[in-house]
Amino acid sequence: MEAVPARTVAAANPAPSGILLVDKPGGMTSHDVVSRTRRALGTRKVGHAGTLDPMATGLLILGVGTSTRLLTYIVGADKTYETTIRLGAGSSSDDAEGELGPAASADALDAVTDERIAAGVEELTGEILQRPSSVSAIKVDGKRAYARVREGEDVVLEPRAVTVSRFEIVGVDRAAGVIDVRAVVDCSSGTYIRALARDLGESLGVGGHLTALRRTRIGPFGIAAATPLDGDLAGALEDAATAASRLFPVVRLDADQARDLAHGKRVPLAAADGSPVAALAPDGRLVGLVDLSTGIARVLVNFPPEASP
Template sequence: MVSPGILLVDKPAGLTSHDVVARVRRAFGTRKVGHAGTLDPMATGLLVVGIEGATRLLTYIVGADKTYETTIRLGATTTTDDAEGDVLVRAEDADLDAVTAEGIDAGVRALTGRISQVPSSVSAIKVDGRRAYDRVRAGEDVVLAAREVTVSRFDVGAARRVDGAIDLDAVVDCSSGTYIRSLARDLGAGLGVGGHLTALRRTKVGSFDVSDAVGIEELDGATPLSPADAASRVLDVLRVDAADARDLRYGKRLAGQATRVTGAFAAAVDEDDTLVGVVEKRGDDLKSAMNMPEERR
């Protein structure tokens, strides 16, 4: 029997997130596998994968803040806002010569904080039930609605001139739903030379770090985080005794215990360090928002 858990995988370039899920299914011998937050095939880095009952935890992980390391190329726009797309417009050398460090800094500041961002047209956002990228590949013109996102850090290193372009290495901390390709596109547009991504690596999802992840060739024999361990990294922990654990599993409320939880949700962990589920406040009480399947011993 496959035990539930959260596996951190360092996705290589060239694989889709679905490819990684398929490999985890084979390695662990189960169909019940999901992930929290898609990475494009070009991107590398941290993919948080849920196995068996721990897939229920992904709902509470997917909205966590993310950290990315990226390379932005100024000097060309592409159909996908990254290096995998066709080049639409290239900047003239004179326009690139006019790009200054002060101009880059101003552009970065304008894209930091709470901003309105139009996602790339080849994103996975659904439009009338179909993915935007599927509509683009079918020849449709797709313009997605702007959305509010938060970029809490946008640190850019020194600019370096390459063939007909300027490359910038950057580190971005952002809210879930932020498109780094769109940051590259918008930075280039603001500087009047166009821009797109040439590299993207996700290094953190909430408190999960890629340094703790396994490579795609290390899945066999990999040890996932226990549901209790994983949940404690994204939620406050509520310690419950055997009686409260039993009540939660049977759908009963914990009367008068709402003051024990400060956030919207908390991970209920029993005396055996087993995750009972996730609880939420209901008036003065706590009720189960998600129950984990009870582990057999």
């Protein structure tokens, strides 16, 4: 049988590229999901936009190939979570995976009415200062906070400004020794839902921690479009141009403009000012993200065609 030239095989099997929406199962780290995806797609070029804790489930956005360059712009998008906050005890990690603190008394829990819960939630809605969980991935003098906690350090992080645009109670379930508050939260990037649970419990005087967390949205991307980790990951890849068009305004280039922009040149464009703007080639491929100002497009990041393996 005649051998197939190597370049013909390569052309028939281009390197995978695109944005992948995965429904992360519980019990796995975000890095575990990246590792599994690398094996499934046969490439090392996989990254994620926004870590989910092992106990959390839901939307994890992966970038594959040159599409990893989009992740910087996705990670800062607003997010939506479905969560359950258990009132009745705090936790060393502000969630169910940590060591629980002293349990609140029955009298203290009886005093936590639905009205007090609603008032506490209201106080945590809007633009607030939030102290991140001590077991977060924030670096303190070059080392992750959670690593310092594991080494026995007492870590207290500085509060930071975040925006909780929606903190909606969808149910309150009462049982012996606990009150479970089910809620939906829309928030800015960098908001810690665990910290909301902690702060709600502290404001009510009974302690609180997170027992369930599911991310359902990142920017324009929703969980309904996500694929299970054991599903057809290659078939679920969304090309960079489609993803960028959902994130940013779009300008169409002619062939000369696409070539010049790909080479880093500034290109005159009759389009409204904006940044970032997705610049598409005549064939629909994403050439780059640009800053458009006074009719001139300047490259922010280019997206060269994927090389074949």
